[in-house]
Amino acid sequence: MVEFTLWDIVRNLALAARWTVVLSLMAFIGGGVVGAALLVLRLMPSRIGRAFVEGYVELFQGTPLLVQLFLAYFGIALLGVNTSAWTAAALALTLYTSAFLVEIWRGCVEAVPRGQWEGGTSLALSFGETLRHVILPQALTVAIAPTVGFLVQVIKGTALASVIGFVELTKTATMVTNATFRPFVVYSCVGLIYFVLCYPISLIAKRFERKLYAARR
């Protein structure tokens, strides 16, 4: 029988953490792009766009991410496309992330006083110009802290991709456990690795938040 040292376990898990990072970045960037598009749609003076985004947010915030992953996995296959766990995980996590980001950012835009919109209009700026030159620069300062904070949720969310067979940190943990029969050690290490990934980001988010409050006082 092969003996596994603690180093073997840690090394394999640390290597697998790369895929957690890659998937998180993909979901975060993709979600950011889709979220920004949804935000514009949400803010436009059109009822249909607004209702669409509201429904979208309800849908993704009211169902488990795990079910969304299953839906993406089986849904893409149903269209006749050969799915990999990669595509399904990236798609589901992107949509999930965008639904949360658009809601966070909408809150930040609403924190900008209404008079700023009216000011833009009275200067004959179009909707797009007001948004770009007046509203977004102000909303951006408020948005940084919660956006960074949400990255932690995305990283934790990628752990669910293990269920549809995407080999990242959590999936590797299951595989390493099956090889070594040391679940206590393996899952402790995995928890620690997630903590090492997420905690610094949480701290940065908290610092941004404090800075913002200090500036507003």
Place this chain on the structure above:
Amino acid sequence: MVALDFGAILADWRTLLVGVGWTLGLTAVSAVLGLLLGIAFAWARSEGPAPLRVVVGAYVELIRNTPFIVQLFFIFFGLPAAGFRLSPEIASVIAMVANLSGYATEIVRAGVEATPRGQREAAISLALSRTHIFLYVVVPPALRRIWPALVSQIIIVMLGSAVCGQISVPELTFAANLIQSRNFRSFEAFIIVAAIYLILAFLVRRLLRWAGPRFVFGR
């Protein structure tokens, strides 16, 4: 175009109903225990002795910065290796309570810290003990302030319980997996289950908003 057959899923409504029961049951138990624990931890964090503050602070950060699925697997697969053997259901409840209490601690603490100073001073001048002040003067209005956030967190935990199916707790997502393994209607099964989750999230939110002022913190 693919033909979708939702009838095949709904025919197995018994399995779905059991799933709904388990999802709601797990959520109810962990909401009550998680909130109680969250209040206790919030006390420890803001008024407890220094070592306790550090320990609870570390616990909160550990819970908030690791995925729920890892917490669950650690409890269900990891702890038996250290001598604690747990059934899937008990392991799920422990994981959900642990998870919710971590978030609830921070939420309740935010409410506790927003208590106006004058109220504490008034309570002190009425010769109330520190415990009484915390339980009867500080906590109820704090809960009222943070109730919406707490309700959202409970919903998040309910949706998170979908993962418990992975260790064979017969909750809603497990039901979907079971049904699709019988008739291969996987997409339809998860569409239906997603719709049920949406309804549950809506109803639970309504229920908690209604119940809060009546049973938890008074009007």
